[in-house]
Amino acid sequence: MSDSGLVDVLRGDAVGGWLQLPGSATAEVIGSVGFDVVCVDTQHGLIGDDALLPMLQALAATGTPSMVRVPWNTPTPITAALDRGAAGVVVPMVNSAEEAAAAAAACRWPPNGTRSYGPTRHGFMSSPPGDPVCAVMVETVAAVDAVADIVAVDGVDAVFVGPSDLALSMGRPTSAQDGDDEYDALLATVLGACKAREMPVGIFCASAGHVQRFRELGFTYFFVRGDGALLAEMAAAELAASRPGGAEPLRRG
Ligand code: 3PY
Ligand code: MG
Numbered sequence: 001m002s003d004s005g006l007v008d009v010l011r012g013d014a015v016g017g018w019l020q021l022p023g024s025a026t027a028e029v030i031g032s033v034g035f036d037v038v039c040v041d042t043q044h045g046l047i048g049d050d051a052l053l054p055m056l057q058a059l060a061a062t063g064t065p066s067m068v069r070v071p072w073n074t075p076t077p078i079t080a081a082l083d084r085g086a087a088g089v090v091v092p093m094v095n096s097a098e099e100a101a102a103a104a105a106a107c108r109w110p111p112n113g114t115r116s117y118g119p120t121r122h123g124f125m126s127s128p129p130g131d132p133v134c135a136v137m138v139e140t141v142a143a144v145d146a147v148a149d150i151v152a153v154d155g156v157d158a159v160f161v162g163p164s165d166l167a168l169s170m171g172r173p174t175s176a177q178d179g180d181d182e183y184d185a186l187l188a189t190v191l192g193a194c195k196a197r198e199m200p201v202g203i204f205c206a207s208a209g210h211v212q213r214f215r216e217l218g219f220t221y222f223f224v225r226g227d228g229a230l231l232a233e234m235a236a237a238e239l240a241a242s243r244p245g246g247a248e249p250l251r252r253g
Helices: 004-012 024-031 047-060 077-082 098-106 141-145 147-151 163-169 172-178 181-196 208-217 228-244
Strands: 014-019 036-041 066-069 088-091 133-138 158-161 201-205 221-224
Touching: 004 014, 004 036, 004 077, 014 024, 014 201, 014 228, 024 036, 024 047, 036 047, 036 088, 047 066, 047 077, 066 208, 077 088, 077 098, 088 098, 088 208, 098 133, 098 147, 098 172, 133 141, 133 147, 141 147, 141 163, 141 181, 147 181, 158 181, 163 172, 163 201, 172 181, 172 208, 181 201, 181 208, 201 208, 208 221
Parallel strands: 014 036, 014 221, 036 066, 066 088, 088 133, 133 158, 158 201, 201 221
Antiparallel strands: none
């Protein structure tokens, strides 16, 4: 298990930012507004490897802990994210205890895992700030069925639910995450397994309303929708308010 204080942050009603656009400037902006943690999404985000390092450096400058969602559960992107300085990884599509063990092993140096040592970033590798956090994504019905075994795996620090993939895996539209008995029963299984181990359990939230709904159910951390979605919404609202008749109080900045 990680000795990082980030696990405690994720256990304590944390609200995280989510980055999908490449660039250190947006990372700096999102890292500066007070989120408890920020995740750089290299699975569905538009962020290639060359963009990742400056984004993590920008987040480090803001003092906000960073995580990286890797593209898949394989050692190469997990190693890269951690070597570049992420405090933890979010690993998608972890469907069994074996897959969880593979994710955890990729995060830990021997004897606890299989991570290779390469101290390229001065200050990160020679005295790491804490063992990285390994958060595994439960986002299929198979993963929910296996969740008690997944959370029992040594080296898994947190669970993160992908609400859309979970709905699709049930054969339901993604709107099932808005509230649906069968869907919520799956969430209850995940929440129960995590609670039994006092393990942080988070979920991606498409809106602040989703944060409130999932907090009520018992989730302990939330990543809110990404920079691209926020930018689009603010730009559309600004445009609408600027059209004839679209009034808004005057302000500067
Ligand atoms: C999902 O909803 O499946 C996710 O992975 C959210 O990022
Ligand atoms: Mg997903």
